[in-house]
Amino acid sequence: MKIDQNQLLRFTTAGSVDDGKSTLIGRLLYDSKSIFEDQLASVEQTSKQKGIEGVDLALFTDGLKDEREQGITIDVAYRYFTTPKRKFIIADTPGHIQYTRNMVTGASTANAAVILIDARHGVIEQTKRHTFIASLLNIPHVIVCINKMDLVDYNEEVYNNIVQQFEEFSSKLLIKDVRYIPISALLGDNVVNRSEQMNWFQGSPLLHELETLHISSDINKIDARFAVQTVIRPQREGFIDYRGYAGRIAGGIYRVGDEVTVLPSGFTSKIKSINSGEREVSEAFAPMSVSMTLEDDIDISRGDMIVRTNNQPEMLQEFDVMLCWLNNDAAKARTKYSIMHTSNEQKAMIKDVVYKININTYDRVTDDKSLHMNDIARVKIRTTHRLMLDAYRDNRNTGSIILVDDSTKETVAAGMLV
Amino acid sequence: MNSYYLNYLEELESEAIFILREVWAQFQNPVILFSGGKDSILVTHLAKKAFYPAKIPFALMHVDTGHNFPETIQFRDQLVDKLGVRLIVGSVQESIDQGRVAEEKGKNATRNALQITTLLDAIETNKIDCAIGGGRRDEEKARAKERFFSHRDEFGQWDPKNQRPELWNLLNGKYFEGEHFRAFPISNWTEMDVWNYLLKENIEIPSLYIAHEREVVRRNGSWIPNSQFLKLEPNEEIVTKKIRFRTLGDITITGGIESDADTMEKIVEEVSTMRETERGNRTDDKRSETAMEDRKKEGYF
Numbered sequence: 001m002k003i004d005q006n007q008l009l010r011f012t013t014a015g016s017v018d019d020g021k022s023t024l025i026g027r028l029l030y031d032s033k034s035i036f037e038d039q040l041a042s043v044e045q046t047s048k049q050k051g052i053e054g055v056d057l058a059l060f061t062d063g064l065k066d067e068r069e070q071g072i073t074i075d076v077a078y079r080y081f082t083t084p085k086r087k088f089i090i091a092d093t094p095g096h097i098q099y100t101r102n103m104v105t106g107a108s109t110a111n112a113a114v115i116l117i118d119a120r121h122g123v124i125e126q127t128k129r130h131t132f133i134a135s136l137l138n139i140p141h142v143i144v145c146i147n148k149m150d151l152v153d154y155n156e157e158v159y160n161n162i163v164q165q166f167e168e169f170s171s172k173l174l175i176k177d178v179r180y181i182p183i184s185a186l187l188g189d190n191v192v193n194r195s196e197q198m199n200w201f202q203g204s205p206l207l208h209e210l211e212t213l214h215i216s217s218d219i220n221k222i223d224a225r226f227a228v229q230t231v232i233r234p235q236r237e238g239f240i241d242y243r244g245y246a247g248r249i250a251g252g253i254y255r256v257g258d259e260v261t262v263l264p265s266g267f268t269s270k271i272k273s274i275n276s277g278e279r280e281v282s283e284a285f286a287p288m289s290v291s292m293t294l295e296d297d298i299d300i301s302r303g304d305m306i307v308r309t310n311n312q313p314e315m316l317q318e319f320d321v322m323l324c325w326l327n328n329d330a331a332k333a334r335t336k337y338s339i340m341h342t343s344n345e346q347k348a349m350i351k352d353v354v355y356k357i358n359i360n361t362y363d364r365v366t367d368d369k370s371l372h373m374n375d376i377a378r379v380k381i382r383t384t385h386r387l388m389l390d391a392y393r394d395n396r397n398t399g400s401i402i403l404v405d406d407s408t409k410e411t412v413a414a415g416m417l418v
Numbered sequence: 419m420n421s422y423y424l425n426y427l428e429e430l431e432s433e434a435i436f437i438l439r440e441v442w443a444q445f446q447n448p449v450i451l452f453s454g455g456k457d458s459i460l461v462t463h464l465a466k467k468a469f470y471p472a473k474i475p476f477a478l479m480h481v482d483t484g485h486n487f488p489e490t491i492q493f494r495d496q497l498v499d500k501l502g503v504r505l506i507v508g509s510v511q512e513s514i515d516q517g518r519v520a521e522e523k524g525k526n527a528t529r530n531a532l533q534i535t536t537l538l539d540a541i542e543t544n545k546i547d548c549a550i551g552g553g554r555r556d557e558e559k560a561r562a563k564e565r566f567f568s569h570r571d572e573f574g575q576w577d578p579k580n581q582r583p584e585l586w587n588l589l590n591g592k593y594f595e596g597e598h599f600r601a602f603p604i605s606n607w608t609e610m611d612v613w614n615y616l617l618k619e620n621i622e623i624p625s626l627y628i629a630h631e632r633e634v635v636r637r638n639g640s641w642i643p644n645s646q647f648l649k650l651e652p653n654e655e656i657v658t659k660k661i662r663f664r665t666l667g668d669i670t671i672t673g674g675i676e677s678d679a680d681t682m683e684k685i686v687e688e689v690s691t692m693r694e695t696e697r698g699n700r701t702d703d704k705r706s707e708t709a710m711e712d713r714k715k716e717g718y719f
Binding site for chain 1: 420421422423424425426428429430431432433435436439440442443466467468469470471472473555556559562563578579581582583584585586587588590592593594605606608610611692694695
C-alpha cells in the first residue's frame with residue numbers, strides 16, 4: 001500500500017432492519033478480504049447453529065450481548081477495512097431505536113452516506129428520513145444502493161423506477177452528489193465485483209465508487225479557521241518565552257508570515273512559526289493538528305480563534321440553528337444549557353422553536369414548541385457571549401454546536417448553524 | 419504545487435493529537451495507561467508530539483499484575499526515564515495482599531480480571547479523572563462501540579447502551595465527582611495502521627515484538643512462553659521456537675506466533691498477510707463470546 005497518497009474515507013450506512021445493511025457491510029468486508037480466519041470460523045459456527053447454509057454475512061457486524069440476543073443494533077459501531085487504494089471507516093448506525101440520534105452521530109463526520117433501498121419496496125418513509133438527515137448533516141456524497149435486485153430478477157425497469165422516485169423527492173433537498181447502484185448484497189452483485197446479471201448497468205460497483213470519490217475538496221480550504229485548544233508553555237531551556245497555540249485547523253491554509261486576527265479580542269499579529277509535532281513547517285492546512293506562535297505577545301487562551309485578518313467568521317450572540325434533540329429528557333423552557341462550539345464553551349438558552357420538521361413529509365410544524373428525543377427543529381439560541389460562527393454549509397466544524405445539560409452532564413442536542 | 423490533503427496515517431495522527439490535547443484541556447488530572455505494549459507506546463509517542471516542545475503533561479500509569487515479561491518492565495523504566503515523566507504503578511500483588519481481590523483458581527487461572535480492581539483503586543487513590551488508553555475499535559466487538567471520551571460511573575463501570583452521542587469534533591468530558599473518563603485517541607487505528615506508523619516514525623518497541631528464540635509450550639493453538647508461573651500439564655512439553663508476539667499482556671496468557679520477522683519492515687510485511695486477528699492469541703478473550711464486553715462493563719481497559 002502506498003501510504004503517501006492513500007486517503008481516509010468515512011462513510012455511514014443507512015437502512016432499516018430488513019434492507020440488508022448488515023449483509024452489505026459483511027459483504028464489503030468479506031469480498032475485500034478484511035475478515036480474519038478466526039472471525040470467519042466463529043461466524044461459520046454461529047451460522048451453523050442458527051441453521052443457515054454457508055456464511056451469514058450479517059453476523060460479522062454483531063456486537064454487544066444484548067444485540068446478539070435481540071438481533072438488533074443498539075449503538076453506532078465502527079468498522080474498518082482497507083483496500084490498496086484507501087482506508088475506510090464505516091459508521092454502522094442502527095435502523096430503528098433512537099434512529100435519528102444515531103444516524104446524526106454517524107453522519108457528522110462522514111464523507112459519504114450509503115443509503116439502502118429494498119428493490120421490492122422502493123422508496124419508503126424511512127428512505128426519506130435517511131436522505132433528509134444526510135442532507136441536513138451536509139454529507140458531501142450520497143450513494144443510493146438499490147438492494148435485493150436478485151429478488152426482482154435483476155429487472156432494469158424496477159431499478160429505473162426507484163431512481164426516478166428518489167430523484168423526485170430528493171429534489172427538495174440540498175444534496176450535491178447522488179449516485180445509484182443496483183446491487184445484491186447477499187450474492188455480491190455490484191458490491192465489490194461487477195455483476196454478471198445486470199449488463200444493462202453501466203456504472204461501477206459500490207467499492208469502486210468509494211475508492212474513487214473525490215474527497216479532498218470535502219474540507220473547506222478557503223476560509224482559514226483555527227480554534228485554540230490549549231497553550232503550550234514549555235518553560236525550559238531554549239524555549240523560555242515560547243507560547244505555542246495548539247489546535248486542529250478547522251478550515252483553510254495558514255502560512256508563516258500571514259497576517260492574522262485573534263477573536264474575540266480583535267488583536268492582530270503575524271504568524272511567526274508553525275509546528276507539526278517536532279517538525280517546523282512553512283504552511284499547514286485543515287485538518288492538521290499544529291501549534292503556532294505569533295510575532296506579538298497577545299493574551300490568547302482556549303476558545304479563542306485565530307483567523308486571517310481579511311476573512312473572518314461572524315461574531316454572534318443570537319443565531320438560528322437546525323437542532324436535533326438527542327436525549328430522553330425533553331428540552332426545558334427557560335433553562336440554561338452549556339453550549340460547546342469548537343474549543344469554546346458558554347451558557348446558552350433556547351429562545352424560540354421557530355418550526356419543527358416532520359422528517360417523513362418534510363413539512364414544517366409551527367404550532368408545536370416542544371423538543372423530544374429525535375426531534376429536528378429550527379431554533380433560536382442566545383448565548384452569554386458572542387461565538388465565532390460560520391454557516392454549517394461552509395464549515396462543519398465552525399458551524400456546529402452541542403448542548404449539554406448541566407444537571408446530568410449529558411449531551412442533549414446537536415445543532416447546525418443555518 | 420503542493421497538495422493540500424492528508425494521507426490516512428497523517429489524518430489518524432492529527433485526530434489522535436487533537437484528542438490528547440482535548441484531554442489535557444478538559445480534565446484536571448489525566449494519565450496515560452501504559453502497559454508496555456505497542457498501542458500504549460504509540461499513544462505516548464503521539465502525546466510527545468501533541469505537546470512539543472513541552473514535556474508530556476501526563477503521568478504514565480502501569481497496572482502491574484506481577485506476571486510481566488521482564489523485557490516489558492525494563493522498556494517501561496527506560497522510556498519513563500527518557501521522557502522525564504512520572505510513573506504511577508498499581509500493583510495487583512498488593513491488591514491480593516490487602517485482600518481486595520483473590521487469585522483465580524483452576525487450570526486456566528490468570529490475573530487478568532484482577533487488574534480491574536487494582537486499576538479502579540489506583541484511579542481513585544490518585545484522583546485521576548481521565549485515563550487515556552490505547553484501545554482500538556478494530557480489536558474486539560465491544561471495543562467497536564467505544565467513544566473517544568468514554569464515561570465511567572462512580573463504580574468505574576461502562577454502560578454501552580447509554581453512551582453520550584459524539585458529534586463532529588465536540589467532545590463532552592463533563593462528569594460528577596467520583597466519576598471518571600477513559601479517552602481513546604487511537605480508536606480509529608487498525609493493527610496495520612499502528613505497525614505502519616511505528617515503522618514510518620521509527621518508534622522503539624520492546625524486543626518481544628521481534629522474532630527471537632524462546633522456550634514455549636503449545637496450548638490452545640498458540641505458543642505460551644515458559645516462565646516461573648507456567649504449570650505444565652502432563653501432556654505438554656517445553657520446546658524452543660523462533661517466535662514473536664503480536665500483542666503483549668501477561669506472560670501467562672500471551673501466546674506467540676512462529677515467525678522469522680526480525681526487523682520492523684519484515685513485521686509490517688508479515689502483519690499485512692496475517693489471516694488471524696491479533697487477539698486470537700490472547701486466552702483472556704477466548705473465555706467466552708462476551709469476555710471483553712463483560713470485563714469492560716466492570717471497568718477494564
